Amino acid sequence: MAAMSLRQEFVKGLWKEIPPFRLVLGLCPALAITKTVDNGIGMGAAVIFVLVCSNILISALRNLIPKEVRIACFICVVATFVIIVELTMQAFFYSLYQKLGIFIPLIVVNCIPLGRAEAFASKYGVVYSAADGLGMGIGYAMSLTVLSAVREILGYGTFAGISLFGSDFEPFTFMVEAPGAFVCLGLLLGIMNAVGRRAKA
Amino acid sequence: MAMLILIINAVLVQNILLAQYLGNCPFCGVSKKLDTASSMGFAVVFVITLASAITWCVQYYILEKLGMTYLQTMVFILVIAGLVQFVELFLKKLVPPMYRAMGIYLPLITTNCAVLGVAILVIKKQFTFMESVVFAFCSAAGFMLALVLMAGLRQRFEISPIPKALQGTAITLLTAGLMALAFFGFVGVDSALAALK
Numbered sequence: 001m002a003a004m005s006l007r008q009e010f011v012k013g014l015w016k017e018i019p020p021f022r023l024v025l026g027l028c029p030a031l032a033i034t035k036t037v038d039n040g041i042g043m044g045a046a047v048i049f050v051l052v053c054s055n056i057l058i059s060a061l062r063n064l065i066p067k068e069v070r071i072a073c074f075i076c077v078v079a080t081f082v083i084i085v086e087l088t089m090q091a092f093f094y095s096l097y098q099k100l101g102i103f104i105p106l107i108v109v110n111c112i113p114l115g116r117a118e119a120f121a122s123k124y125g126v127v128y129s130a131a132d133g134l135g136m137g138i139g140y141a142m143s144l145t146v147l148s149a150v151r152e153i154l155g156y157g158t159f160a161g162i163s164l165f166g167s168d169f170e171p172f173t174f175m176v177e178a179p180g181a182f183v184c185l186g187l188l189l190g191i192m193n194a195v196g197r198r199a200k201a
Numbered sequence: 202m203a204m205l206i207l208i209i210n211a212v213l214v215q216n217i218l219l220a221q222y223l224g225n226c227p228f229c230g231v232s233k234k235l236d237t238a239s240s241m242g243f244a245v246v247f248v249i250t251l252a253s254a255i256t257w258c259v260q261y262y263i264l265e266k267l268g269m270t271y272l273q274t275m276v277f278i279l280v281i282a283g284l285v286q287f288v289e290l291f292l293k294k295l296v297p298p299m300y301r302a303m304g305i306y307l308p309l310i311t312t313n314c315a316v317l318g319v320a321i322l323v324i325k326k327q328f329t330f331m332e333s334v335v336f337a338f339c340s341a342a343g344f345m346l347a348l349v350l351m352a353g354l355r356q357r358f359e360i361s362p363i364p365k366a367l368q369g370t371a372i373t374l375l376t377a378g379l380m381a382l383a384f385f386g387f388v389g390v391d392s393a394l395a396a397l398k
Contacts (some may be wrong), residue, residue: 024229024370028314032222071311072282079275087271102321105274109314111226178220179382186367186374194366 009128013135020143020185021192023136025111029103030144031181037160040148042096044141046089047107048134050081054113055133059121074117075108082107112140151175151184202394207332210391211339217315218347219381224315228348229373231306238352241306242345246338248288248310249319252281253337256320257330277320282311315344350380 013019020026026047033039054077058065065073086104089097097104107113116136121129153159155176157169174180217223224245231241256277264270289307292300310316319340323333354376363372 025226027225027229028222031225072279075278075282075311076275079278083271083274086274102318102325105277105321106223106314106318108274108278109312109317111312114312177385178222179378179385181222182219182374182378182381184378186371186378189371189374190364190367193368193371197366 006128006131010131010135013132013137013139014142015139017136018139018143019112019136020140021189023112023115025115026140027185028106029110030147031178031185033100033103034144034148034151034181035155035176036152036158037145037148038096039099040144041141042089042093043100043103044137044144046085046100046104047110047112047140048137049085050078050107051113051116051137051140052130052133053081054078055116055121055129056126058117059124059126059129062122065122070122071114071118074114074122078113078117079108081113112136147185147188150188151180155180204332204335206391206394207336208339209387209394211336212343212346213384213387214391215340216343216347216384216387217319217340218344219377219384221318223318224313224344227306227309227313228351228377229370231309232348232351232355232373235349235352235356237306238348239345241309242348244306244310245313245315245344245348246341248281248285248307249316249341249344250334250338251288252284252316253320253323254330254334255284256280257323257328257333260324273321273324278311278317281316281320285311315341347380347384351377354380 017023020030029043029047033043054074057077058074061073061077082105085107086097089100089104116133120132124132149159153164154172155174157163157165157171175184211217215221218225218228227241227245232238259276259280260270260273264273264276285307289300292307319337322340323336326336328336351373355373358372367375
């Protein structure tokens with residue numbers, strides 16, 4: 001039973017409650033940095049790390065944190081891990097750090113870690129919270145990768161920097177600009193809804 | 202002139218919502234009705250301007266003096282969270298009508314990435330204190346402009362036949378895309394103005 005539900009906690013983040021589609025959280029980075037697949041994967045990895053670590057720590061501390069100031073405590077925990085990511089990226093992946101720019105510190109307010117802390121980690125045990133964090137993180141990373149793949153293929157004609165269509169390709173620049181981001185995310189959300197409804201029926 | 206370019210840039214060309222992608226969660230969440238959108242807008246303008254002024258001072262007078270700029274993220278978010286709580290208490294006590302108008306939106310603002318985003322941008326762009334305050338105010342005004350425009354559009358959704366799969370957030374994002382396309386037309390206005398000088 002326990003093993004089963006542990007799996008369920010992990011799997012729900014991959015489809016049933018996949019952010020940012022089902023759980024409409026963390027839209028800003030999903031729009032901003034998904035110009036290329038590298039960025040999408042980099043951001044996804046950063047969010048997975050922050051989410052798993054903050055979920056584990058908050059769940060371990062859940063009986064020590066007073067209810068009245070819990071949000072402030074959660075923010076501190078999340079911010080700590082975000083700073084770790086920020087400094088690590090600056091040291092080892094400098095070009096990625098420059099491309100993601102302001103959106104790395106903004107993981108703090110990218111409601112997903114905070115939302116999971118409030119909705120899940122503050123109520124359940126350490127192992128379950130880790131599974132929840134890992135599932136949600138991987139779900140978010142997958143969404144970012146799909147979104148950035150669509151935008152990069154249409155907008156630059158490349159996938160992770162590899163040219164796909166040869167020199168005749170006329171890039172659809174709209175996709176890598178701001179309006180394309182909104183339209184692309186909106187359409188993907190619509191497709192997800194349509195597929196989800198058909199699966200239910 | 203330089204100030205004018207800064208203002209036009211912040212409100213229209215680099216609109217914080219439609220060109221910089223900051224603050225999308227409240228944009229989708231509270232843009233259903235015109236009056237809630239404008240109350241939220243006022244609250245955001247107020248908090249962003251105040252928060253940027255304070256974090257600017259914190260950055261240059263505390264963090265840099267002590268050589269602790271790596272703590273920027275943590276300190277800024279705590280300053281913002283504290284500020285929001287303080288503003289909430291202050292308004293509740295002293296200006297009750299204003300509190301009633303934007304009270305319930307204040308706690309939400311702590312996690313609005315536009316607030317932290319502007320605070321960090323101001324430091325990244327190495328603005329002076331005056332420039333920072335003007336930039337923050339205008340960015341927030343741009344946010345409010347986009348939010349109110351969106352709310353006006355969304356009120357019409359209720360009487361429009363929207364495909365089921367697109368209802369809710371999906372159609373909001375598509376509409377935002379079209380709005381962003383319109384705002385995209387402002388690109389180049391700032392450099393043209395700069396050339397006039």
